[in-house]
Amino acid sequence: MKKVITLFLLFMVFSTSIGQTIKDSIQSSPKNQINSAQRILSGNAGKAITIGGYAQLDYNQPEGSNGEIDVHRLVILFGYKFNDKTQFVTEIEYEHVNEVFVEQAFVNYSIGNNISLRGGLMLVPFGIINEFHEPTTFNGVERPNLDGFIVPTTWRELGIGVNGKFNDISLGYQAYIFNGFKPADEDGNPLLTGINGFRGGRQKGIRSVVNSPTFAVKLDYYGVQGLRLGLSTYLGDTQADDEVEDLEGANVGIAMVGLDARYRKQRFSARGQFVYASISDSKEYNILYSDANSNLGSAMLGWYVEGAYNLLSLSKDQKLDIFARFENYNTHFNTDGIEKNKAYNRYDLTTGLSYHIAPGVVVKGDYQFKDNEGQKYEDVANQLNLGIGVWF
Amino acid sequence: MYLFVLIKNMVIMKQVKLILSLVLAFTLAAFSLPEKLEKKVDKELASYFEEENYQKTAVDISAEAKQKLNKNFDPTLLFKITHNEKLLGYAYVGSAPSKTAVFDYMVIFNEDLIVAKSKVLIYREEYGGEIGSKRWLKQFNGAQKTDELKFTQDIIGISGATISATSMTNAVNNVLKGVNTLYDNNMF
Numbered sequence: 001m002k003k004v005i006t007l008f009l010l011f012m013v014f015s016t017s018i019g020q021t022i023k024d025s026i027q028s029s030p031k032n033q034i035n036s037a038q039r040i041l042s043g044n045a046g047k048a049i050t051i052g053g054y055a056q057l058d059y060n061q062p063e064g065s066n067g068e069i070d071v072h073r074l075v076i077l078f079g080y081k082f083n084d085k086t087q088f089v090t091e092i093e094y095e096h097v098n099e100v101f102v103e104q105a106f107v108n109y110s111i112g113n114n115i116s117l118r119g120g121l122m123l124v125p126f127g128i129i130n131e132f133h134e135p136t137t138f139n140g141v142e143r144p145n146l147d148g149f150i151v152p153t154t155w156r157e158l159g160i161g162v163n164g165k166f167n168d169i170s171l172g173y174q175a176y177i178f179n180g181f182k183p184a185d186e187d188g189n190p191l192l193t194g195i196n197g198f199r200g201g202r203q204k205g206i207r208s209v210v211n212s213p214t215f216a217v218k219l220d221y222y223g224v225q226g227l228r229l230g231l232s233t234y235l236g237d238t239q240a241d242d243e244v245e246d247l248e249g250a251n252v253g254i255a256m257v258g259l260d261a262r263y264r265k266q267r268f269s270a271r272g273q274f275v276y277a278s279i280s281d282s283k284e285y286n287i288l289y290s291d292a293n294s295n296l297g298s299a300m301l302g303w304y305v306e307g308a309y310n311l312l313s314l315s316k317d318q319k320l321d322i323f324a325r326f327e328n329y330n331t332h333f334n335t336d337g338i339e340k341n342k343a344y345n346r347y348d349l350t351t352g353l354s355y356h357i358a359p360g361v362v363v364k365g366d367y368q369f370k371d372n373e374g375q376k377y378e379d380v381a382n383q384l385n386l387g388i389g390v391w392f
Numbered sequence: 393m394y395l396f397v398l399i400k401n402m403v404i405m406k407q408v409k410l411i412l413s414l415v416l417a418f419t420l421a422a423f424s425l426p427e428k429l430e431k432k433v434d435k436e437l438a439s440y441f442e443e444e445n446y447q448k449t450a451v452d453i454s455a456e457a458k459q460k461l462n463k464n465f466d467p468t469l470l471f472k473i474t475h476n477e478k479l480l481g482y483a484y485v486g487s488a489p490s491k492t493a494v495f496d497y498m499v500i501f502n503e504d505l506i507v508a509k510s511k512v513l514i515y516r517e518e519y520g521g522e523i524g525s526k527r528w529l530k531q532f533n534g535a536q537k538t539d540e541l542k543f544t545q546d547i548i549g550i551s552g553a554t555i556s557a558t559s560m561t562n563a564v565n566n567v568l569k570g571v572n573t574l575y576d577n578n579m580f
Contacts, residue, residue: 050491050492050493052491052492079491079492079493079517081492081493081516081517084514084516087492087493087517087518089492108517108518110516116518118518131552132551132552163518165521165522165524167512167521167522167524167525167526168526170522170525170526170527170528172521172522220522220552222522222525222528222550222551222552222553223525223527224527225527225528225531225548226548226549228550228551228552262551262552263551264544264548264549264551265548266544266545266548314542314544314545315542315545
C-alpha cells in the first residue's frame with residue numbers, strides 16, 4: 001500500500017511540475033482502470049479533452065413560395081490528446097434535427113516538426129469552405145453554391161495521408177489518399193448529375209465502396225500579411241459497385257483544380273475562389289444512365305468574388321460586416337455527347353449583413369438575386385435568408 | 393530472524409530512496425523547463441544573440457513585486473541573458489492555449505526591454521500552427537512594455553488560425569504587462 005502511495009506521489013509530482021497532460025487511464029493494473037465517463041468526472045481528463053461545436057439555424061424565404069425555417073446544422077466537436085504527438089478529433093453532426101452524420105473522425109500523429117500522419121474520416125482539402133465552414137467564418141446564411149455542387153461541401157471521406165507546415169516559408173501542405181465518389185446507388189440511380197454536380201456522389205464514410213484510390217493535395221501560403229492563398233487538386237475515379245463495375249460508363253474519372261484567396265486587413269475583407277473540374281467518360285456514363293437523365297457534364301467550372309467591410313470600429317467586440325458576393329457556377333461548362341443545358345450555368349448575387357454580436361455568435365441576413373443562362377429556370381426565384389450561427 | 397532483519401533493512405532503504413528521489417524529482421522538475429523545451433530555448437537564444445556561451449539566470453524578484461503580478465505571468469519563467477557580465481537581453485518562456493491543445497512560446501527582449509523576437513517553440517496540434525510563421529511573428533517586434541497590442545488592429549490575423557493568433561496576441565500582452573509591472577517596481 002505504502003509503495004503504491006509513494007509511487008503515486010512521485011507520479012503526481014512529476015506531472016504537476018512538468019505540466020504535461022496526464023496519461024490515459026488504462027493502467028497496468030486492472031484494479032486501477034476506469035472508463036471514459038469516470039475519467040471525465042474525475043477531472044483528470046480535463047487537460048486532454050476539448051469540446052466544441054457550431055450550429056446554424058436558417059430561415060430561407062424564396063420569393064413567391066413558402067419559407068423554410070430549420071436547424072440546418074448542429075455539430076459537436078471532441079478532441080482528445082493522448083500525448084504530445086497523438087490526437088483524435090471527431091465531429092458529430094445533426095442535420096435538420098433528425099439526420100445524424102459523422103463529419104470527421106481521425107487520428108493525427110506528429111512524426112516531426114513539419115510532418116504529421118493523419119488517418120480516418122477527414123475533410124477533403126479543397127477550397128475555402130470545405131475546411132472552414134463554421135457559420136461565423138463566412139458571410140451569407142448559406143454556403144456558396146459553388147461549394148455546394150462542384151466542391152460538394154461538407155466533403156469528407158475516409159483516407160490517410162500527411163500534413164504539415166513549413167513556417168519558415170509560410171507554407172502549409174496536405175496530401176491524402178481518399179476513397180472516391182459513388183457514381184450510382186444500389187437501385188441504379190446516377191448520383192453525379194448535371195443539376196447537382198458532385199454533391200450526390202459523396203460517400204461520407206458510410207460503408208464506403210472502395211475500388212481505386214483518389215488523391216487530394218492542397219498547398220496553403222500565408223506569407224503575406226493578412227492574405228491566405230490556397231491551391232487544391234483532386235484526382236481519381238469514382239467507385240462503382242461490383243455488380244456494375246464492368247459496364248461501360250459505370251465509372252468516370254475526375255480531375256479538379258482549385259485556387260482560393262482570403263484577405264483581411266483592418267476593417268476590409270475579401271475572398272475569391274476558382275474551381276475547374278474535368279470529367280472523363282461522361283458520355284458513356286450518360287448513356288448507361290440515360291433513363292434517369294443524369295446529364296452529367298464533361299467539365300464544370302465555378303468561381304466567386306466577395307468583398308466585405310466592417311461598419312463598426314475595430315475597438316468594439318462586435319463586428320458588422322456588409323458584404324456582396326458574386327458567384328458563377330456552371331455544371332455544364334462542357335459536355336460530351338449531350339447538349340449543354342444553359343440553365344445549368346447559374347449566377348448568384350448575394351448581398352447582406354453579418355452582425356457578430358460577440359466573437360463566436362453571428363446574426364446573418366442576406367438577399368440573393370438568382371439567375372441562369374437558360375430558359376427553363378427563368379422564373380428562378382430570388383431569396384431572402386436570415387440566420388443565426390454560433391461557434392465555440 | 394536474520395532474513396527478517398535483512399528484508400526490513402531493504403524496505404527501509406527503499407523508502408529512504410523513494411523519499412530522496414521524490415525530493416530530487418520535485419527540485420529538478422519544478423524549477424527547470426522540460427528537457428525538450430530547454431533545448432529549443434537554448435538553440436533559439438544562441439542563434440538570436442549570436443553567442444553560444446551565454447548565461448541564463450532567473451531574474452531576482454522581491455516578494456512585494458511578485459504580489460503585484462497577474463496570475464498569467466510567471467516570474468520564474470523570465471530569464472536574464474548575459475555574456476561574461478555583459479547584459480544581452482531577457483527572455484520569457486510561456487505557454488498558451490490553441491484550439492485543442494497548448495503551445496509553448498518565447499518572447500526575447502533586448503537590454504532596453506523592447507521585444508526583439510518572438511518564437512513559437514512547440515506547437516502541439518494541427519490547427520492554427522501558422523502562428524509559427526516568422527513573418528507573422530515579426531509584427532510583435534518593437535513592442536514596448538507599456539504597449540497593449542489589439543488583435544486585428546495592431547496585429548493582423550491569419551485566416552484559418554484566428555484562435556491561436558488571438559491567443560498568441562494575448563500571451564504577448566500578458567508578458568508585456570508583467571515586464572512592465574516588474575520594471576515599475578525596480579526589479580531590473
